[in-house]
Amino acid sequence: MNLEPGTWNSTSPSSLLLDQPLVILDVETTGAHPAYDRITEVGLIEVERGRCIGEWSTLVNPGESIPPAIQGLTGITNEMVALAPSFAEIAPRLLARLEGKLLVAHNARFDYGLLRNEFRRAGLRYSSRVLCTVKLSRRLFPAETRHNLDALMARHDVACDARHRALGDARAVWLLVSQWRRELYPAVLAAAVERLLKAPAVPAGLPEGALDEVPEAPGVYLFHGENDVALYVGKSINLRARVMAHFAGDHRDSRDMKIAQQVKRIDWIETAGELGALIEEARLVKALAPVHNRRLRRTNELCAWRWRAEGEKGARPADKTKSHSRDSALGGGTPRLVSARELDPAQLGDLYGLFRSRSAALEALRGLAAEHELCPIMLGLEKGRGPCFAYQIKRCRGACAGKESRAVHGLRLGQALARLKMRPWPFKGRVGVREAGDAGEQLIVLDRWCYLGTVRSEAELHEWTERRLQPVFDLDTYRILSRFLSSSRQNYTVVELAT
Numbered sequence: 208m209n210l211e212p213g214t215w216n217s218t219s220p221s222s223l224l225l226d227q228p229l230v231i232l233d234v235e236t237t238g239a240h241p242a243y244d245r246i247t248e249v250g251l252i253e254v255e256r257g258r259c260i261g262e263w264s265t266l267v268n269p270g271e272s273i274p275p276a277i278q279g280l281t282g283i284t285n286e287m288v289a290l291a292p293s294f295a296e297i298a299p300r301l302l303a304r305l306e307g308k309l310l311v312a313h314n315a316r317f318d319y320g321l322l323r324n325e326f327r328r329a330g331l332r333y334s335s336r337v338l339c340t341v342k343l344s345r346r347l348f349p350a351e352t353r354h355n356l357d358a359l360m361a362r363h364d365v366a367c368d369a370r371h372r373a374l375g376d377a378r379a380v381w382l383l384v385s386q387w388r389r390e391l392y393p394a395v396l397a398a399a400v401e402r403l404l405k406a407p408a409v410p411a412g413l414p415e416g417a418l419d420e421v422p423e424a425p426g427v428y429l430f431h432g433e434n435d436v437a438l439y440v441g442k443s444i445n446l447r448a449r450v451m452a453h454f455a456g457d458h459r460d461s462r463d464m465k466i467a468q469q470v471k472r473i474d475w476i477e478t479a480g481e482l483g484a485l486i487e488e489a490r491l492v493k494a495l496a497p498v499h500n501r502r503l504r505r506t507n508e509l510c511a512w513r514w515r516a517e518g519e520k521g522a523r524p525a526d527k528t529k530s531h532s533r534d535s536a537l538g539g540g541t542p543r544l545v546s547a548r549e550l551d552p553a554q555l556g557d558l559y560g561l562f563r564s565r566s567a568a569l570e571a572l573r574g575l576a577a578e579h580e581l582c583p584i585m586l587g588l589e590k591g592r593g594p595c596f597a598y599q600i601k602r603c604r605g606a607c608a609g610k611e612s613r614a615v616h617g618l619r620l621g622q623a624l625a626r627l628k629m630r631p632w633p634f635k636g637r638v639g640v641r642e643a644g645d646a647g648e649q650l651i652v653l654d655r656w657c658y659l660g661t662v663r664s665e666a667e668l669h670e671w672t673e674r675r676l677q678p679v680f681d682l683d684t685y686r687i688l689s690r691f692l693s694s695s696r697q698n699y700t701v702v703e704l705a706t
Contacts, residue, residue, distance in 0.1 A: 228308040229254035231384070233376040234318050235281045237269050241320030241423065243644060245269035246294055247283050249301060250373030252381050253308075257388075259381065263304060264374040266291035281371045298329040305335065309404075313356050313380050315339035316448070320423045327422075334419060338403055340380055346399040347387060359383055410454055410467040417473060418454075421447040424477050425644060427487045429495075431472040437495035439466055442488035446475050462499050479649040480642030480699060482691050486651065486658050489683040509682050510568050511550065511558040514542040514624060540617045541587045542624075544568055550680045555656065560627035561682045571627070579623040582606040585616060630689055632656060634703060639668070641700040652704065654678045656685045672705060 232251040238244035250264035266283065268291045278284050305322075312318040315337045326333040344354040351362070356379060360367060365382045369375025387396060409417060412432075421428070426446050430438040430453075439462075443449035450473065453463050478484045492500050544565065550558070562568035569588070576583055576597070583589035583597055584607045597603035598610075606616040632655045639650040639662075650668060652659040657678030662668045692701075 229311050230305055230308045231311045231377050231381045232305075232318060232322075233312060233373045233380065234321055235283055235371070235373050236321060237271060237273050237277060239317075241317055241324060244321070245271060246321055246325055247273060247277075247281070247288055248373040249297070250375070250377045251304065252374075252377050253304065254381075262374060262378075265297055267297065268293050283372075294325045295329040298326060298331055302326065302331055302333060305333065308335070309338060310335045311338045311340065311380065311384065313340045313376070315341075316445075320445070323423055336404060338400065340383060342403055343387075343399055344383075346402065347391065347395065356380070408454060410470050412469070412471045413473065418447075418451060421450050421473070421475060422477060423447045425480055425484045426475055426477040427484055427491060429474040429476075429491065430466055430470045430497075431474065432469040432498070433471060435472070437497040438469055439497050439499040440488055440491045440495060442484040444481055444484070446477070450475075466499060477644075478642070479644040479647060482640055482651055482687075482699060483642055483649055483661060485687045485691065486661075486684065489681070489687060490658075493681075493683075509550070509561065509563060510544055510546050510565055511561050511629070512542040512568060512572065512624070512627070513545045513557050514540070514559060514620070515557055540613065540620065541585065542572065542620075543587075555629040556631045558629040559624045561629070561685065563682070575623045577602065579619055580604050581620055581623060582611075582616060585613070586620075629685075630656075633692065634701070637704045639702045639704050641702060650702075653688065656680065656688055658684050658688075668704070 230251050230253055232249070234246050234250075235248040236244045236246055246267050247269050248264065248266050251262070252259055253261045253263070266288050268288045270293060273283065273285055273288070310319060316339065319335070319337050323333055340359075341354050344351070344359055348354075351358075356376060357370075359365070360379055360383075363383060363386055365379055365386065367375050367379040370379075409415060423445050425442075425444045427440060427442045428446055428450050429440050432438045441449060454467055455463075476487060478487060542559070545558075560568065560571055562571065572586060573583075573588060575581065576586055576588060580597075580603055582595055582603045582605075584591065584595045589595050589597075594605070594608040595603055598605050598608055604611045604616075604619075606613060637652065637654040637659070639652050641648065641650050643649075647663060650662050652662060652668070655678050657680055659676050659678065662670075
């Protein structure tokens with residue numbers, strides 16, 4: 208059956224799913240982050256019962272400079288948007304075109320997130336069901352590896368007269384959807400669309416609309432149960448998507464099923480960026496001890512090995528206790544297990560490994576001894592006189608029997624411990640990590656891998672400085688900061704602070 212371009216047979220099952228009013232939309236922006244970047248152009252196609260009934264597009268003044276690389280990609284320059292309306296000025300007209308219609312977009316999460324953030328800044332609320340054509344293409348053509356718009360246009364022989372311009376890309380998406388409708392089995396398209404549009408069921412314990420206000424922004428979310436007991440704390444760079452994923456309906460995760468059965472209230476805390484969310488999650492899990500959080504629990508057994516090679520600046524002789532008398536006779540350099548109470552952030556360069564229990568720390572050291580043929584007696588893992596048991600079975604090179612000098616043993620111990628060595632603090636002193644987002648700008652104050660607090664103004668920062676808070680070491684915070692500061696992220700700035 209021949210169809211006009213841009214229409215479809217309204218009697219097929221798939222068209223019944225797509226028979227509702229649609230808006231096929233694309234936006235051009237100042238960058239790739241839906242929380243931070245701004246819209247420079249909007250283009251959309253309005254569809255009723257499978258037929259295009261109108262197009263609309265406008266440039267938008269983003270209120271900030273468009274990066275040169277983005278200007279080169281889209282052709283939209285600062286001069287072009289200088290006299291264009293702001294998003295707040297077009298917001299009422301755009302909202303009237305979008306409300307009550309299914310939003311269709313390529314990589315829809317990005318476009319939808321930008322729209323919601325821009326509408327929020329304009330003082331308007333926008334919420335819609337969304338169909339992502341990237342996800343739809345993956346479901347329809349699972350054997351294909353590339354689903355970006357250029358790849359789909361080439362694969363389906365779709366032309367675009369204005370690539371990387373909002374209306375041009377929206378037209379390309381519209382041609383793709385129309386072609387899929389003409390060429391695919393109706394039941395296949397229907398099943399794929401239905402699956403993607405299936406909304407998560409709101410758990411019985413939550414009021415209707417409880418998920419509507421969860422923002423598409425970085426932060427931490429909290430699930431509460433009966434009597435306000437803390438069930439679960441999580442974090443995400445997109446709170447809405449992550450919270451809704453818990454209630455997707457298939458409950459492949461038994462924990463999600465239990466949460467859905469028990470949850471009575473949802474709270475969230477927006478942060479300016481990812482680091483703030485990571486630290487806040489770790490803090491809340493320790494403070495609230497939620498029922499379903501297995502990691503990040505508070506532990507009073509946190510410990511590490513402290514060791515310096517003999518003769519190294521600041522090295523101290525082995526303890527002169529009875530249990531260490533043999534180690535002293537052998538020349539010192541024995542690793543010492545220190546507890547959380549003894550951990551001094553200023554001496555992290557002497558620490559190796561961080562362990563949640565004494566038994567885990569001892570197991571790790573025994574493993575190093577076995578792997579590197581180190582002497583258990585010199586490591587303080589075994590008591591006795593004369594050769595150790597490992598030497599007798601040829602798994603120790605004989606430091607305890609005079610076959611290896613203590614200097615050589617110490618050198619090999621240092622090499623073995625190297626992979627567990629704590630990273631030294633990479634700054635001279637206290638610093639602030641500045642993140643900016645919809646929640647405003649935040650400065651996360653850090654000192655020697657320790658979190659001191661988050662401030663949002665110069666006055667708050669001055670107050671923190673005056674209080675002269677002492678760093679308290681925390682294993683999870685160290686790991687979070689170590690990974691974060693060594694990554695290639697570009698959306699934060701480190702500033703040195705007066706101590």
